[in-house]
Each structure stands twice: as structure tokens, then as C-alpha cells.
Amino acid sequence: GENVEQHPSTLSVQEGDSAVIKCTYSDSASNYFPWYKQELGKGPQLIIDIRSNVGEKKDQRIAVTLNKTAKHFSLHITETQPEDSAVYFCAADGGSNYQLIWGAGTKLIIKP
Amino acid sequence: SAVISQKPSRDICQRGTSLTIQCQVDSQVTMMFWYRQQPGQSLTLIATANQGSEATYESGFVIDKFPISRPNLTFSTLTVSNMSPEDSSIYLCSVGGRDGNEQYFGPGTRLTVT
Numbered sequence: 001g002e003n004v005e006q007h008p009s010t011l012s013v014q015e016g017d018s019a020v021i022k023c024t025y026s027d028s029a030s031n032y033f034p035w036y037k038q039e040l041g042k043g044p045q046l047i048i049d050i051r052s053n054v055g056e057k058k059d060q061r062i063a064v065t066l067n068k069t070a071k072h073f074s075l076h077i078t079e080t081q082p083e084d085s086a087v088y089f090c091a092a093d094g095g096s097n098y099q100l101i102w103g104a105g106t107k108l109i110i111k112p
Numbered sequence: 113s114a115v116i117s118q119k120p121s122r123d124i125c126q127r128g129t130s131l132t133i134q135c136q137v138d139s140q141v142t143m144m145f146w147y148r149q150q151p152g153q154s155l156t157l158i159a160t161a162n163q164g165s166e167a168t169y170e171s172g173f174v175i176d177k178f179p180i181s182r183p184n185l186t187f188s189t190l191t192v193s194n195m196s197p198e199d200s201s202i203y204l205c206s207v208g209g210r211d212g213n214e215q216y217f218g219p220g221t222r223l224t225v226t
Contacts, residue, residue, distance in 0.1 A: 032213040043204055043217035044155070089154060093213045098143055100215060102154045
């Protein structure tokens with residue numbers, strides 16, 4: 001079935017440095033790729049998404065890139081800040097009824 | 113994006129009992145989803161709940177254990193029945209956005225079964 005792999009599982013970066021989280025997907029029919037941020041005790045929050053007709057999308061310090069040929073997409077966070085510390089999930093559309101297939105999550109730690 | 117609330121935010125329940133979780137949205141939405149998230153894990157879809165039709169359950173989840181209601185376009189409930197400690201988890205509802213694929217999540221219900 002459809003599968004989304006996410007790496008790394010934990011990422012520790014110095015405040016001010018950049019962080020990159022990568023995901024690969026298996027279903028070549030997938031066209032929608034969101035990224036969610038989940039802070040402790042809260043529900044996941046949609047932070048950025050990209051559709052297959054676009055190769056890159058930016059929103060201030062965050063960007064997402066998509067390579068449909070290789071079936072992978074990445075989240076880039078520049079100038080990291082303490083409030084970026086959270087668990088990040090990637091996902092891809094798949095199955096029926098607008099379901100999302102989820103990656104395993106990346107715990108991002110920003111070191112002061 | 114829609115504003116989504118869940119009740120209760122957390123509960124501690126005894127095994128063998130049932131708990132009903134409510135999900136309220138501030139606007140009408142067609143698609144609602146219920147997820148389970150165990151500590152430190154990713155999200156697992158329990159079922160899709162569309163107004164006017166029976167909920168569609170994912171493999172490993174059955175209606176007798178997780179009955180769902182969707183009486184209108186702004187509200188849904190998920191019941192966790194005959195609970196065991198293995199049901200201890202965070203339960204999340206989400207709603208589909210107008211563009212189709214995106215989902216917006218409620219704050220979650222943290223359930224502990226003793």
C-alpha cells in the first residue's frame with residue numbers, strides 16, 4: 001500500500017542554523033504534500049503544503065521542495081528559533097476520501 | 113482555516129467503561145476524520161465521518177468498538193467502548209479544508225485507561 005518514509009527521527013540543530021527534514025512517498029499518483037508541526041499537548045498544525053504542479057514553495061523562514069520524479073519532498077527551516085522545537089510530520093494524499101498517508105515524525109530540537 | 117474544539121481535553125477512565133469524545137467546528141464542513149495517536153507515534157486514521165452517511169472505518173477499527181455519529185455539518189462524536197489500557201492514547205478529530213486535501217486538527221483528547 002501507500003507509504004511515506006520520514007528522516008531523521010530526531011534532529012538537533014543550533015539556534016540560528018538551518019534544519020532539513022526529508023520524506024519519500026511510494027504512490028506516484030500522490031499530488032498533495034502537507035507538513036504539520038505538533039507542539040507538546042496540542043494537535044498538529046498545518047504549516048505549509050505543496051501540490052505536484054509546483055517545485056518549491058516558501059513562507060517566511062520555511063520552505064518545501066518537491067521532486068516528483070524521485071518521489072521525495074523536504075521541509076527547510078532557516079534561522080531556527082527556540083519556538084521551532086516540536087515534532088514535524090510530513091504526509092501525502094492517498095487512498096480514498098481525501099485521506100492522508102503520514103510519515104513517522106521528526107522531533108526537532110533547537111539548542112540555545 | 114476552521115476553529116475546532118474537542119471535549120473533554122483529557123480523561124482518566126476505568127477499564128470496561130465507555131467515553132464519548134465530542135468535536136465541534138465553527139463552520140460547516142463535509143469531511144471529518146478521527147485519528148488515534150499513541151505517545152511518541154504518528155497519526156493513525158480510525159475512520160472518516162461524512163454527514164449523511166455511515167462512517168468508513170480503517171483496517172483494525174470496528175464500529176462496535178468506536179461508534180461514530182455525525183448528526184450535522186459542524187459536529188461529530190467518537191465513542192471508545194469497553195475500554196482497556198491499550199486504548200490509552202490521544203484522540204484527534206480533523207476536518208477537511210475547502211481545497212480538498214488539507215486537514216485541520218482539533219487540540220486532541222488525552223485518554224488514560226486504568
